[in-house]
Amino acid sequence: MAELKLPRHVAMIMDGNGRWAKKRFLPRTAGHKAGVDAFVEMTDACNELGIEYLTVYAFSTENWNRSQEEVSALMELMVKGIAKYEPEMQKRNIKLKILGDLSRFEDKYRDPILDVQQRLSKNTGMVVSICLSYGGRQEIVYAVNKLLKEGRSEITADDIGENLYSAGMPDPDLIIRTSGEYRTSNFLLWQSAYSEYYFADVFWPDFNREELNKALEAYSKRERRYGR
Ligand code: FPP
Numbered sequence: 001m002a003e004l005k006l007p008r009h010v011a012m013i014m015d016g017n018g019r020w021a022k023k024r025f026l027p028r029t030a031g032h033k034a035g036v037d038a039f040v041e042m043t044d045a046c047n048e049l050g051i052e053y054l055t056v057y058a059f060s061t062e063n064w065n066r067s068q069e070e071v072s073a074l075m076e077l078m079v080k081g082i083a084k085y086e087p088e089m090q091k092r093n094i095k096l097k098i099l100g101d102l103s104r105f106e107d108k109y110r111d112p113i114l115d116v117q118q119r120l121s122k123n124t125g126m127v128v129s130i131c132l133s134y135g136g137r138q139e140i141v142y143a144v145n146k147l148l149k150e151g152r153s154e155i156t157a158d159d160i161g162e163n164l165y166s167a168g169m170p171d172p173d174l175i176i177r178t179s180g181e182y183r184t185s186n187f188l189l190w191q192s193a194y195s196e197y198y199f200a201d202v203f204w205p206d207f208n209r210e211e212l213n214k215a216l217e218a219y220s221k222r223e224r225r226y227g228r
Contacts, residue, residue: 004220007173009053010046011195013187014039016179016203023203029073034205036081043085043128045209047092049216053127053169055099057187061135064104075109082130086116093125099165100134101142127169136189139164143190166191174219176212178204196222 014035021031039056046054058078064071082096089096096117102110113132143163147155161167171191177183180201184192198215200207 004216006049006051006216007196007219008051009055009170009172009174010051011055011057011172011175011188011192012042012207013057013175013177013185014204014207015177015181017205019179020203020205028070029077031203031205032070032074032077036077038205038207040081040085040088041208042212043094043126044088044092045212047094047126051126053129053172055129055131055166055169055172055188057131057134057185059100059132059134060186061101061133061138062186064133075105078130078132079109079112082113082116086119089116089120089128090123093123094120095123095125095127096120097127097129098132099129099139100132101138102133104133129166129169131187134165134187136184136186139166140190160190164190171195173224174198174215176200176207176215178202178207178211194224194226196224 017031017035018028019031020034021028024030039058042056043054059074063074098113098117102114140160142165143160144155146163147159152159166188169191171193172188172195174197175184175188175192175195176198178200180199182199188195196219198218200211200215202211
């Protein structure tokens, strides 16, 4: 891997938990459980490779339309997963950021996640961002509304970038989507203007180090032109 040109910021659309479970005649929540394990594995792997930023799409604004049962199960799994992984993140000097509209979350899910974010906030290593109740359009509207509240009548592209949830982070160099779907699904719309995309055929719970290496090798061969 040493000669690979590594992205600074990798983002991942973790898709296919449900189909992974269905293939095994398991409930969808079993897919989400395996998805949490894959998230931990990928965070460790990116950390070991020296990737500076990892951003994952864990729950979209549209995901609120799933059954109450699936939403609660997924929340429980994420809260437990983050809690269990906290000591390891601490050891690895990982900083955790939650991006999205957390106002829709029940306190019992929001508070423990924000507590972990707070406890890891002084860390100076890799930044792991988890997008929760996140939508790219909604994030841009959020940024513009913040600027309007400051009384601005004219804004620049930089103003928008500096007021997104991701303010202060570089844009993603590489966005990986699993499960063979070729869509952006409202993920990092503003930040992905010049990102490279990589689509993996495997479902998210099967996305492992070997699959990540394939994505990084493909990225390494791309020539980024930024419109030039
Ligand atoms: C999409 O697959 C996946 C989700 C809606 C959930 C993603 C969340 C995780 C993988 C957990 C991450 C864990 C932490 C701690 C951040 P899907 O259910 O839509 O699959 P399908 O398209 O096959 O039905």
